[in-house]
Amino acid sequence: MRLERVLAIAKKNLRSLKHDRRTVGFLVLMPLLMITIFGYTFGGNVKNVDVYIVNLDQTPANQSLATAIITNLQTRDTLHIVKVYTSSSMIAASTEKVKDADIWATIVFNETFTQDVISAASSGNGQPASVRMTMDGTNPNIVQAISNDLQTAIRSALGAGASAAPISVVPDLVYGKDARFIDFFAPGVMGLAAMMVTFMLSIISFVHERSAFTLDRLLSTPVTEGEIVAGYALAFGLVGLVQSSVIITAAVLLFDVQIAGNVLLVVLVIFLLGVGNQGLGFLLSSIAKNEFQAIQFLPLILFPSILLSGVFWPLESVPTLLRPVSYFIPLTYAVEGCRSVMIRGWGLGGIWFQLLVLAAFATAMLILSTYGLKRRR
């Protein structure tokens, strides 16, 4: 493989873009439009959020309010109570689980919880009893869902007319202390835009390369199949990067989005995602006979990614049956990686797995594309 030929192919693709101002405009405006639209509209039902409960309440179980609240929580599917501990020694371990992002929250009822509620209710102006909660604030949607569900459970456990519940929920966020929806989905939109654009550019350019017979011409020069694939990956990976920079800048300037970690790691994640998806476009271009057919692949790739990769709705809101599909979508890992860096402030050690998956995806796509091109002869 010769670098100068890879660069020649990459330059060719970027130059084509340079002459096509409308496409360049689209490439910049589309992500801006996306982040703006999604910045103001957001929805989704959260389900099966993993939590631990540490119930230290000393009141016998049949009279314990804590037990009643836990039982009530179990009747709904918003929270998935993985474990219920009864020893205070488990508080620290449970908090660690939240920090490692293995679970979303730990809910702690203290030793005198039921008594506190009773005395607060009878005295009328006493200190309310409190439920302590340690939460991962990366995803405001999930924070909201946990809080709402806990409030609902408390209200039903106390019975009707207890709207002014003498119980306060004291949340402690380990990540994303001031995170808003926009902080949560800016990384998602970034990944989605990079994915869409690299896939689209690659599939359409390459279908055109075949239908206009320029590919024949390229292949009659010393350039190898691998060099063509690498040149494409370089050009469109860079386009993906430029796009995500536009989104990061817009998100920071317009919506004051926080970036807790190293922005270069975000760039790396997006680049790998871009390279992988352009490879996918390259690969699928061999099935499409013309640009029109190529466009038809777009919804096929986009819809599962939008719905199942956690861009807008957390994976916890994906129906259990479809959840395995989520783990086959590269965007899932890119979004998780970007979020961990931008909100949790994690470094390489925290997102190595996501990087590994994306690198494997990109490598596999590049190898398959090269092989597909060789088989063509």
Next chain:
Amino acid sequence: MSEEGRAIRHLEGEKDAIHVNKLRKEFDEIVAVDDLDLRIPRGILYGMIGPNGSGKTTAIKMLVGLLKATAGKAYVLGEKVPIQENVARIGYMPQEMAIYTDLTIHENLELFAELFSIDKDVFAKREEELLTVIDLMDRRDSLVSQLSGGMKHRASLACALIHDPEVVFLDEPTVGVDPELRVGFWKYFADLKARGKTVILTTHYMDEAVKCDTVGMMRLGKLIGEGTPRSLMDRTSTSDLESAFLALARRAVA
């Protein structure tokens, strides 16, 4: 084959620009090239003529390495096809325009120059020379999509020649080219030959094939006649190549 036989074959290959032995290409049920034997010496203008579907383009695509032969052997400049080493010594202009319409002429030429690892100074000289010949110097920085059909054709030819190849395959280089420009093209092909290049072109315009040194007539994937235009007409007692082709085609059927 004995060692000696291999050596002879290799020597013969070196002497000829093209040496094709029982080359065959099948697409499913269709035989596009049917056990073709061909030998093209260096430094001549060779015209492959025949109607659409006679296998000319398929044969050329196999020679430049774009299609795998079903059977048979072919050598280009002594190297067995698909060639690896001699790629930079051949030039190929596909039948279709096959240049990047969203790039300028200069950018197209520069791309191919870079793929052939041509020095920047050498490229600048070659570009100027070629653009002068094809009379597109003033359109150097125009987007190809903004050029007329004839201009695109000329630009496509320039892309095939930017690396100064020894053997040039031109597939239907004059299709859709106006008569005046066609004359210019043929003059340039003769000029290439005069500089020692081997030019192999396909055409279905029989009238212009008389300008070739040797003409190979193809029909249904087979070579039904080969020789100088004069000898082909003499052999068939005809006065033009079209009649000669028809006569040979009748003989082939009989």
